[in-house]
Amino acid sequence: MDSTLEELTAEQYVERQRELEIEAREAYPYKFDECTYSKGYLKQTLYACLTCQREADSLNGVCYSCSISCHADHELVELFHKRHFQCDCGTSRTGHESCTIRKSKAERAPENQYNHNFQGRFCSCDTFYDPEQESGTMFQCILCEDWFHDRCLEASNQGKPLPDSESFEWVVCKDCVSKYKDCLLNPQHEFPYKKEELVVPQFLDEQFREHLCQCDPCMEIRKTQMPILIEDEPIYEQPEDSDMEDEADAGVEDMRSLDEIVSSTMQDVLHVLDRLPRVQAIEGVHAYNRLKNELTDFLLPFARENKVVTKEDISNFFLERLNSGKNGG
Numbered sequence: 249m250d251s252t253l254e255e256l257t258a259e260q261y262v263e264r265q266r267e268l269e270i271e272a273r274e275a276y277p278y279k280f281d282e283c284t285y286s287k288g289y290l291k292q293t294l295y296a297c298l299t300c301q302r303e304a305d306s307l308n309g310v311c312y313s314c315s316i317s318c319h320a321d322h323e324l325v326e327l328f329h330k331r332h333f334q335c336d337c338g339t340s341r342t343g344h345e346s347c348t349i350r351k352s353k354a355e356r357a358p359e360n361q362y363n364h365n366f367q368g369r370f371c372s373c374d375t376f377y378d379p380e381q382e383s384g385t386m387f388q389c390i391l392c393e394d395w396f397h398d399r400c401l402e403a404s405n406q407g408k409p410l411p412d413s414e415s416f417e418w419v420v421c422k423d424c425v426s427k428y429k430d431c432l433l434n435p436q437h438e439f440p441y442k443k444e445e446l447v448v449p450q451f452l453d454e455q456f457r458e459h460l461c462q463c464d465p466c467m468e469i470r471k472t473q474m475p476i477l478i479e480d481e482p483i484y485e486q487p488e489d490s491d492m493e494d495e496a497d498a499g500v501e502d503m504r505s506l507d508e509i510v511s512s513t514m515q516d517v518l519h520v521l522d523r524l525p526r527v528q529a530i531e532g533v534h535a536y537n538r539l540k541n542e543l544t545d546f547l548l549p550f551a552r553e554n555k556v557v558t559k560e561d562i563s564n565f566f567l568e569r570l571n572s573g574k575n576g577g
């Protein structure tokens with residue numbers, strides 16, 4: 249329980265939130281005013297622009313702001329999070345146009361990597377994602393970051409049903425288990441599957457990194473082949489919070505710390521989003537931002553009764569909403 253949050257009533261929170269939102273909206277009518285290009289390689293929400301792909305004859309991924317400010321009327325595929333990626337907007341990967349936010353052309357990011365998701369295709373079955381048709385759950389492989397249908401994971405799991413979705417946090421797809429098996433050794437230096445068995449996908453819990461062998465050679469292999477098995481990249485947060493902070497006048501110190509609490513809650517939400525069916529997950533940051541706005545409405549009854557809002561209240565609100573959106577697994 250956080251004492252800073254307890255000291256601030258819901259009424260104060262809603263009031264400040266409203267003021268800040270009005271100010272922010274006046275100052276930044278589009279809210280999507282910062283391309284992430286200048287920040288270099290980030291783990292961020294990306295969109296593949298199929299329109300620009302055809303134009304430039306190259307795969308591309310653009311940041312959240314660019315998807316709205318520069319490619320809103322283009323055919324976009326939401327890719328959710330991809331690691332180590334620099335926005336391609338305004339480079340030769342998106343054609344001849346400058347980025348409308350940065351108002352300039354830029355060099356291609358040489359380290360960006362593109363899988364079939366950037367063509368709008370997903371999973372080992374290599375099919376186009378259609379939110380209208382898709383009824384199952386999709387899981388993102390923590391290593392290749394592709395998305396897999398539950399039924400396709402099951403098929404690669406030798407037909408065995410997947411473990412209960414509550415019992416694991418992350419999936420490593422069959423191909424990645426095979427490709428990165430030397431990074432996945434346990435302290436006894438055993439592969440994550442029995443030798444006599446065929447390779448199957450792995451379902452990992454939150455602490456899985458601690459259960460991998462920590463000896464120097466193993467750490468060295470991980471460092472070179474798949475460093476996120478040592479530590480994951482932090483997820484880049486959308487810039488609107490900091491814009492709001494900039495806009496806010498002095499004396500909002502506790503608003504700032506409340507904001508920090510809310511954004512740490514939203515980090516948890518992102519983590520949950522990773523586990524949602526692709527139908528919901530594909531909405532990614534749109535859903536995320538919608539939820540964040542709805543938080544204010546949720547807090548109104550608390551404000552009327554002058555009740556204190558706890559972090560749990562906020563957490564429950566988000567988790568409840570996310571869970572009610574779940575279908576399938």
Ligand SMILES: [Zn+2]
Pocket residue numbers: 282283284285310311312313314335336337
């Ligand atoms: Zn961008």
Ligand SMILES: [Zn+2]
Pocket residue numbers: 297298299300301318319322342
């Ligand atoms: Zn485009």
Ligand SMILES: [Zn+2]
Pocket residue numbers: 283313314317318337338346347348349350
């Ligand atoms: Zn742009």
Ligand SMILES: [Zn+2]
Pocket residue numbers: 370371372373374396397400
């Ligand atoms: Zn599939």
Ligand SMILES: [Zn+2]
Pocket residue numbers: 389390391392393394420421422423424
């Ligand atoms: Zn994979």
Ligand SMILES: [Zn+2]
Pocket residue numbers: 433435437461462463464465466467
């Ligand atoms: Zn080892």
